[in-house]
Amino acid sequence: MTHDIHVVGGGLAGSEAAWQLAEAGWRVRLSEMRGAGLADGGDTTAAHRTDALAELVCSNSFRSDDAEANAVGLLHQEMRTLGSLILREADRHRVPAGSALAVDRDGYTAGVTEAIAGHSNISLVRERVDALPDGPAIIATGPLTAPSLATAIGAATGAEALAFFDALAPIVHRESIDFDTAWFAARWDKGGKDYINCPLTKDQYLAFHAGLIDGEKTPFKEWEADTPYFDGCMPIEVMAERGVDTLRYGPMKPVGLDDPRTGRWPYAVVQLRQDNAQGTLWNIVGFQTKLRHADQVRLFRTIPGLQDAEFARLGGLHRNTFIRSPDLLDAQLRLKSRPRLRFAGQITGCEGYIESAAIGMLAGRFAAAELAGTVLPPPPPETALGALLGHITGGATAETYQPMNVNFGLFPPIAGKTKKADRKRMYTDRGRAALAAWLNPPAPPAEPQPEDSSPAAALFA
Known part of the structure; x- marks a missing residue:
């Protein structure tokens, strides 16, 4: 299958980006090196245990699902509203964990893999990508990017090294x-x-x-x-x-x-x-x-x-492996020096499974709009999606930029003095209203029509 865009990396960010693009009608080549069976053994990572897509490596929880008083819970809610594959499968394979969203990891990853592999607009290719693609692409290779591709990313971004201890x-x-x-x-x-x-x-x-x-x-x-x-x-x-x-x-x-x-x-x-x-x-x-x-x-x-x-x-x-996103990426997650390339997930400097999926979702939606010849404006900073995107693309200087989970400290402050017990609910209420306004922007005012002064018009005056 020929493709409109190439997504590199089948983790949470890459899987979500590919899904959003495919659901919008675009043909996607999704490259995942795990399971490629390469002779040099470079088809896996030291942290993963399977070749399933969107594998959860370290934990079986997406953290809190409380959308009333928790930033990550609000992020879950926003992603469900936008049709997230990752949240759909997490909900389908949920296991009891109080207010946390914990999942049966095997069922969840199987569900994501089956959905991606079975989508008519996605070609899942088990291959290692060693160079940056020339055409439209989303790089979502995560903190364990293969050394050859990390070298190519470093050359394109001017980074001296991308693998280091993230202190x-x-x-x-x-x-x-x-x-x-x-x-x-x-x-x-x-x-x-x-x-x-x-x-x-x-x-x-x-x-x-x-x-x-x-x-x-x-x-x-x-x-x-x-x-x-x-x-x-x-x-x-x-x-x-x-x-x-x-x-x-x-x-x-x-x-x-x-x-x-x-x-x-x-x-x-x-x-x-x-x-x-x-x-x-x-x-x-x-x-x-x-x-x-x-x-x-x-x-x-x-x-x-x-x-x-x-x-x-x-x-x-x-x-860890991540780029200096505030310097290198624009508000649409495009590499400023090579705008046909977008980055998504942990390689952008977000922290956490669900945050990675969220940035993958945005990258996919931004790319889908661009392929259609339009521009999708970034979500408002009052939303969890917008606050996380703002941190990555402009919330800090490159010198101090470090990975961050979504939290209310990334949101614009609530104006005026408020009780601590009420503040979190105010953040979530404001965030839901902002997301609704973003999804349903007011129609532009109709342009005034020129007055018809013809004799025929006078007959009906």
């Missing part, structure tokens, strides 16, 4: 920070009050240092062992192991920061830097870590000012 520092919701303790300042008052500062006494610092040393860490997987740290980023616990004062001369250095309560420098300080344009999310500077999530929450809440911290993302360190 993530925790991100805190600003509204959960205690400003009776924390304060805004920059060192020596240079550059404005750009950082939130949380002071520690000597005893607090020593206890925190010990917690870093003693906390349980996530082990490396075998296939991560030879991947270098990105830009030399060291986990904070590795720095702590180099000496008790290492952090006080590094990311927790207090020099030049006068605590307004004492007028003196603290013994140590934890700094947070603004992470998004709205100022709702703040990154804990230098705190990339391999601590287990439970230990992170427990330990980081011992920091004065963060005792009630709510985390939009916890720290992590793992092998």
